[in-house]
Amino acid sequence: MKNDYAPLLGALRDEEEPIIDEWMAELPGADVGARRAARAEASELLRKLRESLQAGADPEGFESADWASVRDTLSGLSRSRAAQGQTAEATSLFVLALKKPLFASLQRRLAAQPEALGPALWSLSTTVDRLAQHTVSTFQQVREDIIRRQQEELLELSTPVVKLWEGVLAVPMIGVLDSSRTQMVMEALLQRIVETGSGLAIIDITGVPTVDTLVAQHLLKTVTAIRLMGADCIISGIRPQIAQTIVHLGIDLQGVSTKATLADALSLALQKTGWRITRDK
Amino acid sequence: MDRIPILRMGETLLVTIQVDMQDQTALTLQDDLAGQIAKTGASGVMIDISALEIVDSFVGRMLTSISGIARILSATTVVVGMQPAVAITLVELGLSLEGVRTALNVERGMELLQRAREESSLGH
Numbered sequence A: 001m002k003n004d005y006a007p008l009l010g011a012l013r014d015e016e017e018p019i020i021d022e023w024m025a026e027l028p029g030a031d032v033g034a035r036r037a038a039r040a041e042a043s044e045l046l047r048k049l050r051e052s053l054q055a056g057a058d059p060e061g062f063e064s065a066d067w068a069s070v071r072d073t074l075s076g077l078s079r080s081r082a083a084q085g086q087t088a089e090a091t092s093l094f095v096l097a098l099k100k101p102l103f104a105s106l107q108r109r110l111a112a113q114p115e116a117l118g119p120a121l122w123s124l125s126t127t128v129d130r131l132a133q134h135t136v137s138t139f140q141q142v143r144e145d146i147i148r149r150q151q152e153e154l155l156e157l158s159t160p161v162v163k164l165w166e167g168v169l170a171v172p173m174i175g176v177l178d179s180s181r182t183q184m185v186m187e188a189l190l191q192r193i194v195e196t197g198s199g200l201a202i203i204d205i206t207g208v209p210t211v212d213t214l215v216a217q218h219l220l221k222t223v224t225a226i227r228l229m230g231a232d233c234i235i236s237g238i239r240p241q242i243a244q245t246i247v248h249l250g251i252d253l254q255g256v257s258t259k260a261t262l263a264d265a266l267s268l269a270l271q272k273t274g275w276r277i278t279r280d281k
Numbered sequence B: 001m002d003r004i005p006i007l008r009m010g011e012t013l014l015v016t017i018q019v020d021m022q023d024q025t026a027l028t029l030q031d032d033l034a035g036q037i038a039k040t041g042a043s044g045v046m047i048d049i050s051a052l053e054i055v056d057s058f059v060g061r062m063l064t065s066i067s068g069i070a071r072i073l074s075a076t077t078v079v080v081g082m083q084p085a086v087a088i089t090l091v092e093l094g095l096s097l098e099g100v101r102t103a104l105n106v107e108r109g110m111e112l113l114q115r116a117r118e119e120s121s122l123g124h
Helices: A002-014 A016-026 A032-054 A065-084 A088-096 A099-109 A114-157 A179-196 A213-229 A240-249 A262-272 B023-040 B057-072 B084-092 B106-123
Strands: A162-165 A168-174 A200-207 A232-236 B006-009 B012-016 B044-048 B076-080 B101-103
Touching (some): A002 A016, A002 A114, A016 A032, A016 A099, A032 A065, A032 A114, A065 A088, A088 A114, A114 A179, A168 A179, A168 A262, A179 A213, A179 B084, A200 A213, A200 A262, A213 A232, A213 A240, A213 B084, A232 A262, B012 B023, B023 B057, B044 B106, B057 B076, B076 B106, B101 B106
Parallel strands (some): A168 A200, A200 A232, B012 B044, B044 B076, B076 B101
Antiparallel strands (some): A162 A168, B006 B012
């Protein structure tokens, strides 16, 4: 097995510069700066690959510690490319383009012994494929991390708790309500109730596109938690269609004050807290 | 074993829970409270749980049953100062403490009891 990698190792050791030149020529055209960066990455990768092979690392066990430095280099490469907004395809193509120059080099070296060429090419192919695979999987992971972070940011953005009046808080809910959203809103709202000592909370669902049994259940949970804390709750922003849906689904909102608009809810809240508003003219 | 003190303030019995509730503590409290309401003829019971950070379903049920017991002995129960985490836990446990009155803090709890007293005196 080791012998199959000997020609590859030899090629990497003796012909590093020509291989990099050919490798770069394989890549689709880019500006000078990008090319220089790609070249630096390429020579780094080749060096790490050579070191690992020299240390006797086996590409069959790519997840082993022997390959840690190569994996790190590849991860860094994918990460920077993902951050630059390149596609996964371009990133894996960059690594796969290494195949051709190495193929040519091996062919030249083993021209005299064709029986050794097959295994050597196969080992080269496995190695480069593993490298490319790792690049793609890291790339995907980085993308997923970005998406997850954005989701969290969005979640925080979309749940502000505002003080409407002395002792009256409001949460304008926007977007689809799921368990994690409800949990977050509930926690933020309850926390604010404790902080401000507000006796009334208005949950405005104007921005919630649909209400089904699950959403209603989430809402009722929030209402119950608010009541347990010793505060009162009004649900506002119930559109006519949503009112119909709630009745058709047989959702029981008994015991919960509901209002059509936030303004109605506020006037009810003021009435409950004993405020009276007069108009001069 | 911990025993939770019951303080008498006029017509109100005040219970402040400041330790994590064991099942036995809860049962003892329930017993003591029933006895005290009967003995003093109190018209209101206030349970302050603002220092309580952990609840289980047993404590939740205890709050409901204390409220029920007090009602039979013609006293109003109000639970005050529940922490957000506790409220969320109780909701997730499916306990809504039906029939238990709640207030944000002791002051509002007192107001609530006062109102309840006035209402019941009007009713008589």
